Amino acid sequence: MERGNQTGVRSFLLLGFTEDPNLQPLLFGLFLSMYLVTFTGNLAIILAIISDSHLHTPMYFFLSNLSFADIGFTSTTIPKMLWNIQKQSQVITYAGCLSQAFFFIVFGCLDNLLLAVMAYDRFMAICHPLHYMVIMNPWLCGLLALGSWSLSVTGSLLMTLTLVRPSFCRSMKITHFFCDLPKVLKLACSNTIINNTVVYFMTIILGITPLSGILFSYSKIFSSILRISSAKGKYKAFSTCGSHLSVVSLFYSTGLGVYLSSAVTSSSRTSLVASVMYTMVTPMLNPFIYSLRNRDMKGALGRLISRAPSLIHRVFRGLS
Secondary structure (H helix, E strand, C coil): CCCCCHHHCCEEEECCCCCCCCCHHHHHHHHHHHHHHHHHHHHHHHHHHHHCHHHCCHHHHHHHHHHHHHHHHHHCCHHHHHHHHHHCCCEEEHHHHHHHHHHHHHHHHHHHHHHHHHHHHHHHHHHCHHHHHHHCCHHHHHHHHHHHHHHHHHHHHHHHHHHCCCCECCCCEECCCCCCHHHHHCCECCCCHHHHHHHHHHHHHHHHHHHHHHHHHHHHHHHHHHCCCCHHHHHHHHHHHHHHHHHHHHHHHHHHHHHHHHHHCCCHHHHHHHHHHHHHHHHHHHHHHHHHCCHHHHHHHHHHHHHHHHHHHHHHHHHC
């Protein structure tokens, strides 16, 4: 495993957080709880939006896509980590590593693009309220969602293909709990200038560009809100984008934390903690942010919960 080109690579080792057997059960319980809360919370958001006709609007359509992306984002990494902890194994196959990197980038980019689309939606709702329903019609909403998915898959495919070309002749130990693309590329002993160039270029396209769109949209939103004369009107306008702004702040602050921790310090432990915030905590908190700060969403979730017993009864009766 120490020598040979990429065709000879059979597996990598995910070093994870610790090899201390006394801490493994604690980590397993903690991350399993976080995953279940994330999965359940985002699934509840999706079901509430689908089942409540009052939420069949552009904002909630994009929110349901964001919740699905968050489920995929966490499902790409946490189940494999839990499996390795349970089996006391660090192994991930070469194909499994490629697949994990691909889907992690897909859902990460999708989160990024959907947040930009949702910022545009809030911009249209606040700055052009009279034309909002005409502009943000179902056809355009579907096109924006489809475009976000297409760009995410295409960009992820191009970035993941950078792992196919290099030769791996160093230690196959990845100092992370999942196949993080930059860390895997560091294991290559061949020239990776082209590989890194592709990764950086796609990061700018799929990362910096959506962030620029979000900042531009909110600059226009804040400018429009400041022109509102009444304090009540300002509060009402700002409340419509408060949840989204909170999610954007959390997403990019934790993402920036991952980047800074990797650039400033060589400590793998610091980088792992920052990655946990980005890959686990943020998707887990998003449903709470949208449900606690949104009256319509709280009402839809309440009605969904009240109907849950009857729905479960119907399912079991149908199975019997």
